[in-house]
Amino acid sequence: MRNKRIAVAFLVILMVGTLALPVFARVPTCPECDNGELWPDETEYLSWKTVYYIACDKNPRYKDAVQERIVRESWTCNNCGISDVRVSTESRIVCGH
Numbered sequence: 001m002r003n004k005r006i007a008v009a010f011l012v013i014l015m016v017g018t019l020a021l022p023v024f025a026r027v028p029t030c031p032e033c034d035n036g037e038l039w040p041d042e043t044e045y046l047s048w049k050t051v052y053y054i055a056c057d058k059n060p061r062y063k064d065a066v067q068e069r070i071v072r073e074s075w076t077c078n079n080c081g082i083s084d085v086r087v088s089t090e091s092r093i094v095c096g097h
Contacts, residue, residue, distance in 0.1 A: 028075070036079025044072040048092070062097040 030036040046069050053063040068091045075084045 030077035030079060030082065031084075032082045033077060033080040036077040038075040038084060039078055041074040041076050041083070043074075045090075046070040046072075050094075051091075053096075054093070056096060058095075059097065062095075064096050065094045067092050067094055 028038045030038055048067040048069045050065045050067050052066050054066060056062040056064050068089050071088050071090055073086045073088070075086065076082070077084075
């Protein structure tokens with residue numbers, strides 16, 4: 001009897017999770033026509049640039065480079081066709097030894 005309750009509870013949780021998934025997997029809505037969705041077209045990554053140096057965590061005699069690059073994402077509305085470009089910055093730490 002206990003195994004049946006566990007199985008039923010598991011199935012209920014699985015069904016609720018399946019129904020809730022599309023809510024979290026939505027793409028952004030179009031700000032112009034308010035009826036379409038923005039879909040990604042192209043992503044462009046610019047080259048990494050060193051912005052400053054920090055002391056290495058593993059060996060303080062060395063310096064690690066903190067690098068940044070710009071990322072441009074192009075989006076297009078599937079209803080009205082308007083385009084949107086979003087710019088963001090990514091960073092990373094490159095070990096100096």
